[in-house]
Amino acid sequence: MTVGFVMLVDAALERAAQVARHWAESGCPVVIHVDAEVTKRSYDAFRRDLADLETLEFVETRRRCEWGSWDSVAATMDGAEMMLDAFPDVRHVYLATGACLPLRPVAELQTHLAGRPHTDFIESATVESVDWSKGGFDRERFTFRSPLSSRKQGSLFDRVVRLQRRSGRTRQVPEGLVPHRGSPWWCLTRSTLSALLQDPRRREYEDFFRSVQAPDQSYFQTLVRKYAWRVESRSLTLSKLDYQGRSQTFYDDHLQLLRRSDCFVARKIWPLAERLYSNLLSNDPGVTQNAEPDPGKIDRLFNQAIERRTRGRPGLYMQSRFPLQKRENGESSGSYSVFEGFDDLFDDFEAWLSKTTGNRVHGHLYGPGCAEFAGGEAIFNGGLSDSAAIRDYNPCAFLRNLVWNTRGERQCFMFGPSDNQDITDFIAGDRNAQISVITGTWAIRLFRQKEAPEAVRKEAARLQRIEQEHVRILGADWAKARIRIWPLAEFIEAPMDNLQCILDEIGPRGARRLTEAPRLTDLTGFGRFLQELKNEGMAIHLAGEFSVGRDPTPIVPDSPRRLVVK
Structure with missing residues (x-):
């Protein structure tokens, strides 16, 4: 036998x-x-x-x-x-x-x-x-005639199947057989x-x-x-x-x-x-196992290999296998933070944030002049250039590369309405993004410039339109990022509490109570400035309501923490 x-x-x-x-x-x-x-x-x-x-x-x-x-x-x-x-x-x-x-x-x-x-x-x-059928059908395999190869004659095969479906003509499985x-x-x-x-x-x-x-x-x-x-x-x-x-x-x-x-x-x-x-x-009897065949023991490894083969690694994009849009395995490979308006509200905010969190903090990576890498570097990890022209050729790929090339280290950068807005959809839909927005802070920059009222009004209207559209996208129901948005007037009511909430997510040192506050920029006369803009016909609303003659006071870190329930 x-x-x-x-x-x-x-x-x-x-x-x-x-x-x-x-x-x-x-x-x-x-x-x-x-x-x-x-x-x-x-x-x-x-x-x-x-x-x-x-x-x-x-x-x-x-x-x-x-x-x-x-x-x-x-x-x-x-x-x-x-x-x-x-x-x-x-x-x-x-x-x-x-x-x-x-x-x-x-x-x-x-x-x-x-x-x-x-x-x-x-x-x-x-x-x-x-x-486990791939690219075919189930019971129709038996009730339809399939005289063609689905691999070599794919389009013709599909046409024959559609024709049989429309005609409603099927054949019977031989009596006594169950497919x-x-x-x-x-x-x-x-x-x-x-x-x-x-x-x-x-x-x-x-x-x-x-x-x-x-x-x-x-x-x-x-x-x-x-x-x-x-x-x-x-x-x-x-x-x-x-x-x-x-x-x-x-x-x-x-x-x-x-x-x-x-x-x-x-x-x-x-x-x-x-x-x-x-x-x-x-x-060789040395490899004798006397065990039941069990391919299931290696199924997990094969499933992982198929997952890697079909979806790739999160945030990794290859020229030879660029994924279709919305079929990527994650937009980026790691967590990062976007701060909008903070560098206008606080003096030297990047240095303070880097010292407080221990993370790499960049300036405006999408600024009009160049990509402002941390430390003023012209070439960053992975050979990324600070050239605005190279960056803007594919702004989303620029951010993907930045995060991929610094895996294990959280990246933070500043953003605002003067920057390239082409990444708004990308960061809004990225689960790895933490986006903190103080709306209306662009008015602080205009306040400092002391330009002619007419020029300021036109620029304010332009920046407000850009920021309004940006905020609208961040609030879309498909957005997956962790997003916090404050009007300027609301944020400066309790800046330490708001900063603490942001930094608690960043860690690891952000989990501790803040003892050193960033220096709030001098806003003396800012309320009057906003009122003058309104007097000139500018319907400014993203900054919130500021009372004329009541200017924000400097931050006091040791003041009792207030809990704001929204």
Whole structure:
């Protein structure tokens, strides 16, 4: 009593020969089907290489086994028929490919199957419970005709499906069959295969499945339910799918990962994975594990790899794989803070914030002249230039790069209505952004300039329109950033409390009670200035209400903290 291998080979014939010889010399009969796409010269050389093996046969009828075609099922049945006829001692037939590689000694597989003589190992799940279909449909795979390849004739295939849906014409599943789907790599008992191949309705079933999409994933999976005495709905072969539904290729650095799965065979193996072939093509008892195959032990790693492959790392953008808008894995790679209006209200605010929090604090990164990096640097981490022209070519990418190149260190920068506003949508929609806004502080800068009233009024109107639109976007229902907005008049009523709330989020030193206050700029006469603007016809409202003649007082850090409930 032994196990026989049916191999479907279409490429890397040298590797396929190595694996076939390993199985044959370990006492397992092998039947090989070579794809019709393989040239006669290569095919003849392949046969000569294995001619000395008495328990190895070739299927004479060569078929062109394209992905998802009926020919792959027909070639499998040709091989299974030859296996059952030529090797009467075979009690289990194991389906493999030329890209498969044994992971455990053959003796372990033989022992495992000998203890389960009436068990068929094949993943077989009802259509309703399968959730791994990629780019197709479910029950319609059986009720519609699919004469075309969904991969090679995608657009025409979709048109045929739409036409059948509109017409409402479907076909019936053969009586007595319940459609099942699953992995095409199985190990079936001799009795099940014999019943399947000798069934008097075989022609009817073949005619039906010939026009089912991907019949190699449904033909045996459905019919085994009719003949099997006991079905273990799992495969003994480790075969993983990538995010596109294609088979995952294993390389040399997957050696330990493959062994951890405890599966008996893995596919598909990179032909140049010399380390895998040299280590696994042996019957070394030292690697005997006597464990149940459990590919689930490495599923977590594969899921993480697929997640990394499809979504990338948060905030990392590559020229070769730039994601579609709104399909990124996060706008940026780390937390950062945006302060709007604080440098107008407080003197030397950047230095105070850097000293208080220990974070890197920049000036106006999006200022009209240049990017004001901390310390006045002209070139920042990652080769970022302070050139406004280079920065404004892609303002959002500039900020992404800044945050990515300083991972582990929180970045803070100033922003205002005079800066490039193209990043407003970006920072508003970024979960990593902390945005603190004091509206109307641009009026303080105008107050200091002492220019002609008419020029001040026009500039004030321009800045207010910009800030009003900026605030509107920050307040949108789709905004994900942590946003706080105060009118100027409201903020200076309790500046220490408001600063404490902001710094508590930044940490790590921000969690402590503030003992040193930033120096409030001299606002003597600022209330009168705002009133003069109103007298000139300027409807200023973002700064809040300031009483004429009542100017803000300097900040006193030790004053009792007031709690403001909004």
